[in-house]
Amino acid sequence: MSNRTLAIIKPDGIRKNLIGQIITKITEAGFKVKAVKMVKLTKDSAAGFYEVHKERAFFKDLLDYMTSGPCVPIALEKENAVADFRKLIGATDPAEAEDGTIRKLYAASKAENVIHGSDSDENAAIEILHFFSRKELLDISGYQF
Ligand code: GDP
Numbered sequence: 326m327s328n329r330t331l332a333i334i335k336p337d338g339i340r341k342n343l344i345g346q347i348i349t350k351i352t353e354a355g356f357k358v359k360a361v362k363m364v365k366l367t368k369d370s371a372a373g374f375y376e377v378h379k380e381r382a383f384f385k386d387l388l389d390y391m392t393s394g395p396c397v398p399i400a401l402e403k404e405n406a407v408a409d410f411r412k413l414i415g416a417t418d419p420a421e422a423e424d425g426t427i428r429k430l431y432a433a434s435k436a437e438n439v440i441h442g443s444d445s446d447e448n449a450a451i452e453i454l455h456f457f458s459r460k461e462l463l464d465i466s467g468y469q470f
Contacts, residue, residue, distance in 0.1 A: 327446035330406040336394035338439035359466040360400040398456035
């Protein structure tokens with residue numbers, strides 16, 4: 326069991342001015358912020374991040390959405406991080422998300438759902454390295470990847 330996961334506050338979360346509220350929910354749930362930045366993804370970078378979905382009908386819409394404004398990727402640490410964070414954000418479709426979850430509180434739709442969370446320990450490591458270099462993780466937080 327890994328203690329790391331990657332969150333991304335997606336462009337709609339930034340447009341809705343929710344950075345503060347969302348990070349508060351995350352830290353109140355016991356996660357520690359180990360690294361954070363604001364970035365604007367390129368189409369290539371977004372396509373690489375979501376490569377698993379490249380055959381899906383919504384892939385182009387997903388890239389348009391994820392490149393429509395800045396994102397805030399956050400490397401998080403907590404025991405059982407991946408599963409606990411998925412629970413905190415709720416189902417992909419906010420209509421199906423449990424009360425109190427970040428998507429239930431703030432997301433408009435299945436497509437525009439304000440936040441990402443890694444779905445496995447293996448992907449958490451890959452996704453953290455998509456946004457943060459090994460050197461900066463080591464310098465900022467003492468993370469060894
Ligand atoms: P997640 O792990 O809960 O984020 O969900 P998925 O891995 O299934 O999908 C990745 C992201 O693609 C979601 O968070 C949505 O932003 C987007 N997405 C999922 N399903 C759809 C869809 O049917 N249409 C569109 N436009 N976007 C979708």
